[in-house]
Amino acid sequence: MDKLIVTSLLKQMLTQNNQSVYEISTKKRVMLVFLRHFGCFFCRETLDELSKFFEELSKNNTQLIFVHMSENQVAEQYFVKYGLNDIQHVSDKECYYYNMFKLGKATTKQLLNLQSFIRGFDSAFIKGRGGALPNEKTGDEYQMPGIFIIDNGLITNQFIHKTPSDKPDYNNLIKSQF
Template identity: 45%
Template sequence: MDNSVLEKMVTSDGESVMELSKKKPLLVVFLRHFGCIFCREALQDLSKLQDEIQEKGGDLVFIHMANKETAEQYFKKYKLVNPKWVQDSECKYYQEFGLVKGTFNQLFGFKNWVRGVDAAIIKGNGVSWKQLGDGFQMPGVFLIDNGDIKYSFVHNSAADRPNYLDILSKVEQFKN
């Protein structure tokens, strides 16, 4: 991927992902649409981890497909404090990062149904419904430090659940 993409990705705070990555390692989280159970579960997980991510010297940037109002509504609902985000309604950044459209099995397979019950009912994220964005777009998480992608977690299934702290710890492996 060309680093100019990171320059073009301007966050809600007015800084580019490139600029932010020069200050501290970033977990750049490409979300599915906000109606997706697993998108809301990711927001729930990251809300619980946001202080620890900051303590470990990292920061979060969300990439989403919705409008500003919808995104801010969900960030507020999940108590994400001053979230940085990039709106990508056309999924061009998703494509630049190699995130593809999901197959039927990746989106609706057995694993998704089993995990969906846990995320929706047990964890209280509600059922899925179509929201603004491409319902076939797969998510991913990228660790970016000083303009370089140090690690990527590309979902094989919409139900995959990344270990965000483990991904952030990878930056230390590359500094040694």
């Protein structure tokens, strides 16, 4: 993605505290996590895992910021549930930023495959994270997630999911660059 476009987008992206993602990225490296809908097993898994990885992010001078498709009040209920109180986040109900960061919509094949079924069952029932049907409050069920590492307004690394069940290596993401 063109540097000027990225800079412009990051300046537009305002957290619930009215800070731009660009501004934050000039002070600390940012892990910008585009979530799936809050009813998704894998969204809940991401919240759970990143809540446990939060200390490691801090040690690496990295600020975690979520992008979600819900009202801020709805999102904050989920963040609190996973111990992510006061986490910075951006509401993107129209999926404008998802689209600008080239995060597409899932196909039926991406959603309904054996790997996703097995991982979803494990996350929801074995690990007890649960799940729910998507609705207008939780986000678009077809929207794919992604993660971008931003340093001084530049994307230095990324993980683009091929299926909703893809599992990123968070450590590798923050420690390596393109």
